[in-house]
Amino acid sequence: MEPWEFTTLTLVVCVSFLVILALWRKYYKGRKLPPGPVPLPFFGNMLQLDLKDLSMSLCKLSEKYGPVFTVYLGSQPVVILHGYKALKEALIDQGEIFGGRGKIPIFDDNYKGHGIIFSQGEKWKQIRRFSLTTLRNFGMGKKSIEERVQEEAQFLLEELRKTKSQPFDPTFILGCAPCNVISSILFHQRFNYDNEEFLSMMRILSENLIILNSPMIQDENNPESVFDLENLATAGMDLFDAGTETISTTLRYGLLLILKYPEVQGKIHEEIDRVIGQHRIPSMKDKLEMPYMEAVIYEIQRYIDLIPHSLPHEVTRDTHFQEYFIPKGTTVFPLLSSVLFDTKEFPNPHQFDPGHFLNKDGSFRKSDYFMAFSIGKRACLGEGLAKMELFLFLVTILQNFTLKSTIDPKEINIRPCSTGLINVPPKFQLCLLPR
Structure with a gap:
């Protein structure tokens, strides 16, 4: 390339960039949104954020721009x-206005606006109402569901005993138990942990997730109905996926934290022995007499901050929020981290401490700041089931075993290995010693 050609090309690139920058700044300043860091063309603020820990980056920005920023x-x-x-x-x-579901391209391509989690408007209202009714009909919130979880806890116990006090990675086994609970609700059937059909279902949660009855297949021919095959199958996949992965991840992270803090395990064992003993199967009524165990479970969920910035919301119509104007269709991230790690509500929030949920007299302390399942109209549909599973599975494990780390507890790494949409615990092994 001749020198003059290179100079010309450089000038063209520079002028083009300056024109784009000027147009972008004009466009950016013309948008009536809450304040925030000045974005670059194409990149926005991506270069200013730590995408490996997005929630932490956003929390730091709030120190400069306040509780509402862009x-x-x-x-x-x-x-x-x-x-x-x-x-x-x-x-x-303003739950109705902020109750839309923000767009995530990868999920838009896969879900296409179907199901419970990523649907919008009237479709979302109908499918959520249908899902809640169906889950209640299948026993949600009733004794029958508790019995299913108790039954699965005993099968989980059988599998854990097979480890014979040897080191093992609990990821697979802890995934099977909640998966079977959802299977028993949706299919009225549980599976052995080595069943090929079950293993296939664990690998591909998108296949054959809900049984349709004849009234729904009449509805499929109604063009105005949301109860078509694809929408219902996606709703089933939502229940299956959310009801498996979130519980198994929380259980796994919970065991890791209990390994890290042996003094917590000692207090749990003392409470279990005093309230339940060694031979009776734990039940939900035991929770009323086990404030320390409940505090541990709440603290696990607070500390691991499973979904740091929640799933994105969307403003369903133009609105004024605090002193700002937010136009319809704007994506909103509610930072759950900012509430779960509030320093006034939870002293030393970055320290794992069940005392965050205990009163001075040792009774359980409720907190409005506990938003592990989010809040409002888009809060987790299966919160009640999740709390039941976490309590019964963890109590059953700790009733029967002492958790032993393969390394010095002080050396255990409890930082998440992945901090994207979900905080995932690092891989670890443990030994289960029979009590």
Whole structure:
């Protein structure tokens, strides 16, 4: 390339960039959104954020821009809500307006707006109402569901005994138990942990997830109905996926934290022995007399911060929020981390401490800041089932075993190995010593 050609090309590139930058700044300043860091064309604020720990980056920005601010992920503006007051005002007080589901391209391609989690508007209302009714008909919130979880806890116990006190990775086994609970609800059938059909279902949660009855297949021919095959199958997949992965991840992270803090395990054992003993199967009524165990479970969920910035919401119509205007269709991230790690509500929030949920007299302390399942209209559909599984599975394990680390507990790494949409615990092994 001749020198003059190179100079010309450089000038063209520079002028083009300056024109794009000027147009972008004009476009950016013309948008009436909450304040935030100035974005770059194409990249937005991506270069200013630590994408490996997005929630932490956003929490740091709140120190400068306050509880409501805007960042650009590429060219897409996202309004960030930080702190209890902002989340409550948006998700509870203006729950209908902030109840849309924000767009995530990879999920849009796979889910196509179907199911419970990623649907919108009237479709979402109908399929959520149908799912809640169906789950109640299948026993959600009733004794029959508790019996299914208790039964599965005993099968889980059988599998854990097969480890014979040898080191093992609990990931697979702890995934099977909640998967079987959902299977028993949706299919009225549980599976052995080595069953090929069950293993296939564990690998591909998108296949054959819900049994349809004849009224729904009449509805399939109604063009205005949301109860078509694809929508119902996606709803089933939502229940199956969320009801398996979130519980198994929380159980796995919970065991890791209990390994890290042997003094916590000692207090749990003392409470189990005093309230339940060694031979009776644990039940939900035991929770009333086990404030320490309940505090441990709540603290596990608070500390691991499973879904740090929740799933994205979307504003369903133009609205004024605090002193800002947010137009219809704007994506919103409610930072659950900012509430779960609130320093006033939870002293030393980055320390795992069940005392965060205990009163001075040792009784369980409720907190409005506990938002592990989110809040408002888009809160987790299976919160009640999740709490039941976490209590019964963890109590059953600790009633029968002492958890032993393969390394010095002080050396255990409890930082998540992945901090994207979900915080995933690092891989670890443990030994289960019979009590």
